[in-house]
Amino acid sequence: MDTKKRDEPAPVSRRDLLAGGVLIGAAAVSGHVQAQAIPEAPHMAHPTMQPPLFPTSGPDYRPVVTLNGWTLPFRRNGEWKEFHLVAEPVVREMAPGMRAHLWGYNGQSPGPTIEAVEGDKVRIFVTNKLPEHTTIHWHGMRLPNGMDGVGGLTQPQIRPGKTFVYEFELRRSGTFMYHPHADEMVQMAMGMMGAFIVHPRDPAFQRADRDYVFLLASYDIEPGAAVPRVSEMTDFNLWTFNSRVFPGIDHLVARKGERVRIRVGNLTMTNHPIHLHGHEFAVTGTDGGWVPPERRWPEVTADVPVGAMRAVEFEATEEGDWALHCHKSHHTMNAMGHGLANFIGVPKRDLEPKIQRLVPDYMAMGNAGMADMGEMEMLLPDNTLPMMSGQGQYGPLEMGGMFTVLKVREGMAANDYRDPGWYRHPPGTVAYEWTGGAPTPPRAEGPAGQDAAVEVQVVRRQHMSGNH
């Protein structure tokens, strides 16, 4: 490693001299030198999935696809791959209709995915455009202690307006992430994180045909507001894949028969059982490394612990539209109230006119459940997503938060990541309504209190007469 690697918080001229010495061997101090010394920091303006960045030199690898994200381009400089992250305030569209005021990197939260190859030397410039100091910790990496990014412990924090340089060699392949380790609670609650993928030097090792990555983050944004309440510890209302919620999360696509890897990192403060429909998978890697084949076992749900990553792999053998979601049911909801009375079985339509005299826009809801919400379009507070929404080919999806769809199709092109649309089910393979006659099966009686509801009484009388 070079001796001149730390960008000291010192006068500009000295920093330029140092950086120039390292990068191009020029001693002249000018804007030109400065521009060459620090690689460009690409900026992303869109929250949609960007095409994978295929390697143009060096070992071949299958680049990852970041859900609703992108991979940070790098500059080769001798034996170094140089990246430039800019920590800055960003506006992140969490789904159409809701924009969160977050902190992130290079225009988005999460920041761009960094991809490199096992054995690469990476030099990562980090410019701080936040109003407070920051650092970046390279979660899971083996690196010199002074590159670990823990403010105060292994380095001084990067003050606003300053640029620091991290340099290390990627000693093992696998699934990693980066996030601040300075005012960490606030900065992660504000959305500062990104994935860091190290591809094996041997292109044949752990080869997959599709390789997806996303990070789990939770936010508490008061309905009608835009900035997360960073002091919240448990009661979050937006559970996100890459700072996106359903129906704003990209679909995953695979050609039938392809080997698919999905890498998930968890930077929330609770665990997330990530569940895939229609396939069994194995956890093939964690942020600690690859799991040897003989130590893997089949699963349909991988619990991703806090501060951990899981890479799961499977053969996409089953055509269709397969749900991929956190199995905590509240995590597939957007902002909702938790103190609401349960009006199931309580008739209140007759009170509607009375309440409407006081509140003209009032509509009775929740008498049978909460599915009303998925079906009705009603005025909500500004910048607030419905608790559940989304429309599929058969009706409302009634989902939110950590939910998306894996679309497996016959005959897709190898690197085609475009949404193929809803699955065309072969005739006779969709659940259907029974229209023939059948005896009323015996059923348990409902709660005694519901006797009062006239409509419930009618139903009860019917089946009671069938019973006796």
Add this chain to the structure above:
Amino acid sequence: MMRAPLFAAVLGLAACAQVAAPVDAVSVAARVADMIGVATTVIATEAEADAVRERVRAALVRPLTAETAVQVAVLNNRTLQAEFLAAAEEFAAMEAAVALVAATRRAYFEAVAAQQVAGYLEQALASAEATAELTRRLAQAGGANRLDQVRAAELYVEVANDLRRGRREATLAREALTRALGLWGADAAYALPATLPALPAALSVPAGAEAEAIRRRVDLAAARHAVEHEGAAAAHRLEALAIDVRSEVRAAYATLQSSYEIARAYRDEVVPLRRAIDDEIVYRYNGMLVDVFTVLSTVRASLAANVAAIEALRDFHLAEAEFRAALIGGGVVRSGATVVPHAEEQAGGH
């Protein structure tokens, strides 16, 4: 009640026994009318009584305005008639007249406001009733416990009591007006407008208000008259009164100005903000972020704010009546009462 018409008729006959009013009484009434700018007449004969009754009934055909109320009172109030006919002391009649004008205005605004407030309290009760009924049904289905149920039931009774108080206030305020108007029987069923007069677009700064009061105040005129007859002591009393009158004008205007600003803030800010709060709560209800109980309790809070807005507008009108009285006489300051008699808080449903 049954005997009242007969009783009044007997009295009426007695009062109208005289063939004609004394010349003094007629001239006093004329000077009073000129001074207060409101027509009046002496009722001494049946024919005069009939004529006044006709004029009063014509005035009561439409919902009463403040000016019509003053006109009816000055024509029809029997205490004022007694002052005209007593006529021993012209100033006493004038003081009675300005006091009646001021009292009628006050009673009018109190009565209209109290009736309007009662209407809002009815809405608050409807909200509490919906809350209680929903909670009862919720408990029946197993979705609420006994604590929730008894709380909702208790709230309903409290809000119902607020409405009872509000209706009583409306009745008492109306009776005070009825007395000032000198009405009874079918005439007492006069109609009031549903709402108070709107706040004027601007409040004009009265130029020379103090000088005007010194010129017009009835009590100052009486004090001047006393100086002519009683000498030095009365001169000191006159000067003291003049100093008080000037101060009263300034105080009444200060009250008027602040009442105006408060009423305007309610109209332009509080009420629209409460409406925005109601809207936002409905949006949150739509998003299943809050339930119907939150909607109903928010509505009750907004109703309370509307009640406060009515009371602020009423206070403005009372302050205006008091300011007019400060210029001519009859204000409550002289009798030691508060400048703006503020009704008890009627904003129930918290």
